[in-house]
Amino acid sequence: MQLATLLEALFPGGHAVQVAGQVVTGSATTAAGPVTVIGTTDHAEIGIEHALALAAAVLASTRAHPAQPILMLVDTAGQRPTRHDELLAINGYLAHLAECLDLARRRGARLVALIYGEAVSGGFLSFGLMADAIYALPQAQVRVMNLQAMARVTRQPVERLQALAASSPVFAPGVENYVAMGCVQALWDGDLAAALLAALRAPAGLAPRAALGRQRGGRLLAAAIADRVAGGEA
Amino acid sequence: MNAAGSTGAAVPADRSWYEASARARLDGLLDPGSFGELLGPRTRTLSPHLAMLDLPGAFDDGIVVGSGRLAGRAVLVAAQEGAFMGGAVGEVHGAKLAGLLRRACALRPDGVLLLPDSGGVRLHEANAGLIALSEIIHGLLAVRAAGIPVLALIGGSNGAFGGMGIAARCCDHVIMSEEGRLALSGPEVIETVRGVEEFDARDRALVWRTTGGKHRYLLGEADALVADGIGAFRTAALAALAADDAHRADDLDALTAAHAALVRRSARYGACRDGLEIWRAQGIAEPERLPLLDAPDFLAAVAGRDA
Amino acid sequence: MENLQYEFAGQRVVATPPAHALVGVVASGNLEVMIEPAALGGRMQVQITTAAGGFGAVWEAVLRDFNGRHPLADVRISINDVGATPAVVSLRLDQAVEAFEGGPA
Numbered sequence: 001m002q003l004a005t006l007l008e009a010l011f012p013g014g015h016a017v018q019v020a021g022q023v024v025t026g027s028a029t030t031a032a033g034p035v036t037v038i039g040t041t042d043h044a045e046i047g048i049e050h051a052l053a054l055a056a057a058v059l060a061s062t063r064a065h066p067a068q069p070i071l072m073l074v075d076t077a078g079q080r081p082t083r084h085d086e087l088l089a090i091n092g093y094l095a096h097l098a099e100c101l102d103l104a105r106r107r108g109a110r111l112v113a114l115i116y117g118e119a120v121s122g123g124f125l126s127f128g129l130m131a132d133a134i135y136a137l138p139q140a141q142v143r144v145m146n147l148q149a150m151a152r153v154t155r156q157p158v159e160r161l162q163a164l165a166a167s168s169p170v171f172a173p174g175v176e177n178y179v180a181m182g183c184v185q186a187l188w189d190g191d192l193a194a195a196l197l198a199a200l201r202a203p204a205g206l207a208p209r210a211a212l213g214r215q216r217g218g219r220l221l222a223a224a225i226a227d228r229v230a231g232g233e234a
Numbered sequence: 235m236n237a238a239g240s241t242g243a244a245v246p247a248d249r250s251w252y253e254a255s256a257r258a259r260l261d262g263l264l265d266p267g268s269f270g271e272l273l274g275p276r277t278r279t280l281s282p283h284l285a286m287l288d289l290p291g292a293f294d295d296g297i298v299v300g301s302g303r304l305a306g307r308a309v310l311v312a313a314q315e316g317a318f319m320g321g322a323v324g325e326v327h328g329a330k331l332a333g334l335l336r337r338a339c340a341l342r343p344d345g346v347l348l349l350p351d352s353g354g355v356r357l358h359e360a361n362a363g364l365i366a367l368s369e370i371i372h373g374l375l376a377v378r379a380a381g382i383p384v385l386a387l388i389g390g391s392n393g394a395f396g397g398m399g400i401a402a403r404c405c406d407h408v409i410m411s412e413e414g415r416l417a418l419s420g421p422e423v424i425e426t427v428r429g430v431e432e433f434d435a436r437d438r439a440l441v442w443r444t445t446g447g448k449h450r451y452l453l454g455e456a457d458a459l460v461a462d463g464i465g466a467f468r469t470a471a472l473a474a475l476a477a478d479d480a481h482r483a484d485d486l487d488a489l490t491a492a493h494a495a496l497v498r499r500s501a502r503y504g505a506c507r508d509g510l511e512i513w514r515a516q517g518i519a520e521p522e523r524l525p526l527l528d529a530p531d532f533l534a535a536v537a538g539r540d541a
Numbered sequence: 542m543e544n545l546q547y548e549f550a551g552q553r554v555v556a557t558p559p560a561h562a563l564v565g566v567v568a569s570g571n572l573e574v575m576i577e578p579a580a581l582g583g584r585m586q587v588q589i590t591t592a593a594g595g596f597g598a599v600w601e602a603v604l605r606d607f608n609g610r611h612p613l614a615d616v617r618i619s620i621n622d623v624g625a626t627p628a629v630v631s632l633r634l635d636q637a638v639e640a641f642e643g644g645p646a
Contacts, residue, residue, distance in 0.1 A: 048496075048500055049500065052493070052496060052497060052500065055493060055496075056493065059486075059489060059490060059493060062486060063486065079418055079419060081419035081423050081424045081427050081428060082424065082428060082432060082433075083424060083428075083432055083433045083444065083507065084506075084507065085418075085419075086417050086418065086419060086424065086433075086444055086445060087444050087449075087503075087506065087507070087508070087509065087512070088453070088499060088500065088503055088506075089403075089416070089417065089450065089453055089455045090417075090418050090419075091399035091400050091402070091403055091416065091417055091418040091455075092403045092455050092496070093496055094400050094403075094418065095400045095401075095402075095403030095404050096403075096489070096492055096493065096496060098371055098375070098400065098404060099375065099404065099489060099492075100489055100493075102372070102375045102379075103485050103486060103489055106379060106485070107486070121355075121364070121396075121397075122396065122397065122400065122418055122419075124364070125364060125367055125368060125371070125397050125400060126371075126400055129364075129365075129368035129371075130368070130371070130372075143360075144355050144357065144360035144361065144363070144364050145357060145360065150357050150360065153357055154287075154357050154358055156287060156358075160287075164286060164287070168283070168286065169361065170283050170325065170359050170360070170361055170362050171283070171357065171358060171359055171360040171361055171362075172360075172361075177361055178361060178365075181361055181362065181365055182365075183361075183365045183368075206372065209365065209369070210329075210332075210369070213365070219325065219362055219365070221279075221282070221325055221326055221329065222325050222326075222328070222329040222332075222362065222365075222366065222369075223329075225273065225279060225325075225326055225329035225330060225333060226329040226330070226332045226333035226336065226369075227333065228272075228273055228277075228333065229272045229273050229299060229329070229330050229333025229334050229336075229337060230333040230334075230336040230337045230340065231337075232272065232337065233272060233273055233277075234270065234271065234272060234273075234274060
């Protein structure tokens with residue numbers, strides 16, 4: 001879905017959202033009050049300047065209205081793999097973005113992420129995955145890596161991966177896998193403004209992803225393993 | 235290489251961190267006999283996903299977690315075994331670390347030590363690994379918000395790449411050896427996607443000028459640069475924990491200052507293509523010599539730089 | 542992956558053994574060996590998961606030699622192997638026994 005169409009559907013009451021250099025910033029009106037809107041568009045490859053622009057918007061929102069919810073619109077092809085980004089340590093810029101989002105949450109801002117395009121790897125990890133709850137449009141594409149590249153790196157035949165992917169959501173690309181793993185709360189179809197409102201009015205706090213993953217059958221071990229370690233089992 | 239102390243007694247050579255297994259690193263880092271493992275190998279928590287792919291698993295799924303003491307201070311620790319699956323994060327591996335960080339919030343130790351040696355997400359369990367890394371980042375930030383210092387000690391053959399490169403920078407302190415590397419996309423990925431002109435992955439010197447411990451120290455990504463020795467890491471870790479006895483700054487001010495530093499970094503080095511150019515910009519004389527210097531000589535050579 | 546299991550007679554019980562001893566890492570050409578005390582009526586049981594199939598006879602020979610050197614009784618030895626040579630396997634087994642007999646972990 002095009003960003004302009006998405007914004008109209010999410011905010012029938014109006015919005016003041018701009019795009020500059022593939023980075024989306026601004027605010028919008030909802031029946032639950034104003035929300036800060038940040039994100040990326042055009043399947044942006046996240047480089048150091050994108051990370052800085054997003055972090056700046058989060059910090060500004062936290063300073064100006066700490067309790068104002070932040071809607072994170074996710075459409076990224078992942079991190080930009082260039083010499084310059086690595087030389088200047090893009091991992092540090094992305095960690096900074098994650099820290100800013102976490103601080104916003106601690107200061108009372110609910111973080112809601114909506115994947116409307118692509119959500120890939122490091123670009124997703126330091127942005128969308130920092131949200132309290134993550135939603136997606138049915139056509140969203142979520143992955144760590146495409147299957148062909150994965151087959152090359154792991155030295156597994158791509159046919160074998162494809163066959164296994166049919167029965168296991170643990171590695172293959174696909175938003176439905178992330179729903180099954182308990183990472184994406186739900187898909188939004190139809191009245192997007194109503195779906196957003198429901199998300200803004202849902203109980204606050206980080207969604208219990210590990211428990212949800214176990215419940216949905218996609219991530220059967222993680223919750224129990226983490227509990228056992230947290231509980232001090234030798 | 236032995237050195238005689240002032241009493242004439244021989245000082246044992248500091249064992250290489252780079253060569254050591256995760257367990258050997260913990261053994262040398264922590265006070266003797268103080269380590270207690272959580273969910274150790276007897277629990278046989280192997281990865282079922284690797285078994286599905288007919289690949290060998292490890293009893294601890296490649297990460298050792300537990301508690302110990304560092305000069306008497308209570309710490310929780312996690313060490314990734316770089317030799318197993320590239321130290322990469324899978325479902326069980328990631329859950330062990332996430333659980334440890336939750337335990338830290340409950341127990342309030344004097345510190346948490348993370349020993350990354352990882353390329354990031356384990357592709358064989360890609361989605362589980364990515365989600366686990368997200369939980370790890372949340373966990374690290376929760377531990378810090380509870381006022382508990384978190385240290386990342388990086389000096390293994392895999393360095394800290396991918397999601398672990400982001401996670402490492404979500405710690406309070408990053409301690410690196412000259413052997414260590416800290417980044418996001420690996421050199422092979424850049425070369426594959428952007429071409430050898432963009433990055434020659436076989437140029438080791440280039441790799442270390444771009445992502446190695448010395449460069450990261452000069453850039454401000456690492457707080458301490460140490461020799462490749464388990465004892466050296468121990469000393470630096472103790473110093474970092476001691477430094478954190480100081481009152482912690484207000485988070486928003488600290489992040490605003492960190493933001494300004496990153497803006498400055500981008501502006502200052504916006505045209506740089508190589509670590510050498512950055513080091514030269516910091517006023518370091520003979521920057522091309524830096525990769526050849528051992529840790530103490532390196533630190534002396536850069537002491538007066540315009541950081 | 543191939544799973545193998547062998548049993549041998551044991552003669553020597555380790556007094557006050559640790560809960561386990563573990564040596565090695567699961568990496569190409571390497572293996573991890575874990576020894577645990579187990580009530581096995583005096584026997585030594587060895588369970589192997591190996592990425593290199595078809596070497597059952599070699600494993601049996603290496604283990605028989607090992608059992609001759611260290612006829613431990615009431616122990617379970619568990620191995621995850623990625624194509625280690627017999628020399629490396631023997632080395633790790635001996636290292637594991639050394640760790641196991643070294644006292645409580």
